[in-house]
Amino acid sequence: MQNEEDEEAELEVLAEFSHPVPWQKIEAQGLDLDYALLFSKEEADALFKQLEEEVMYSTGEEAKVQVFGKLHNIPRRQATYGDAGLRYTYSGRTHLACTWTPTLEYIRDAVTNATGHTFNFVLINRYRDGEDHIGEHRDDEKELDPVCPIASVSLGAARDFVLRHRDARGKRGARRLEPVKLQLAHGSLLLMNPPTNTFWYHSLPVRKKVRLPRINLTFRRILLISRGEEPANVWSL
DNA sequence: GTGGCTCACTTTCG
DNA sequence: GCGAAAGTGAGCCA
Incomplete structure (x- = not known):
């Protein structure tokens, strides 16, 4: 009887965040992404507005x-933002x-519910308009839990997101690997699964036609450092 | 000491 | 006018 009540309570908790998430798998050599619309337009609108008021x-x-x-x-x-005491360097x-x-x-918690992964840190990037951007980089810091994906939630203006293999960069890329281009929509969730960040750089290029702001939240799991004081280095997308 | 890597702006080219 | 790519150095780290 107690077990039934427990199960019922658990289902209620799950139902609080449960959305029918139709995942889209994106794969290439060493690249493993999952993309889904996590929030409805109405919910994403409300979350965007709340973040505009809350985030410092x-x-x-x-x-x-x-x-x-x-x-x-x-x-x-x-x-x-994150659990107490977490630090990073930039x-x-x-x-x-x-x-x-x-x-x-x-x-x-909605991301955890949708992915089954827990996170202790989030880096928030706010792009005022299409002039704001971020250059090519990887999120491959050793302080990040190697088995945990990085979960990227997009709110606001849709922006292009470009991934390039590390061997295809530079004056003459050693290998001919086509870049992977996505458009990250309002309310979407992109999961970058290992080993994506070992081999692929990502960027958010300038898009002059975009006039509206976008807020991006990248949830990560940072390994707690047991000794020493090295901070975690964290980037974004 | 050395080599690899990183960041954004400016210029050039298509 | 836009997008993509190359060229630019100081600082950090293994």
Whole structure:
């Protein structure tokens, strides 16, 4: 009897977030992605609005990066939230994660419900319009749990997302591997499964025609460091 | 000491 | 005008 009640309670919890998620699998050499629409338009609209009110983005020196000897403002806004005490470094600067907000916890739990994975950290990138962007990079830091995918939730304007194999980059790519291009929609979830981030770089290029903002949340699981004080290095997409 | 890697802006080309 | 690609260096790390 008790077991039946437990099962019922568990089903209620699951139902809170359960959406019929029709996953789309995207595969190439060393690349393994799952893409789905996680939130309805109405729910995504509401979440976007709440995040606009709740999220506190980095300012000042934390929002700058040195590239080729010159200091630039990063072409987007960034914030980090997560379990207490988690830290990360960005271009030589260490940041402390803010504690979860109710909206971030809701989205995190929805992602967990849809994927079966748990996350202790989220990097938030806000792209004001199509001029804001991020260059090619990988999220392959050793502090990330190697078996846990990185889950990317998109809210707001749809933006192109481009992946390129590491051997196809540079003046003359060693191998002819076509880039993989996706459009990340409002309310969508993209899972980057291992070993994608070992072999593939990803970027969010400039798109002049995009006039509206986009908020991207990349949920990760950072391994807790038992000794030493090395911070985790975390990027984005 | 050395080599690999990283970041965004500017310029060039199609 | 737009998008893609190349060229640009200081700092960090193994």
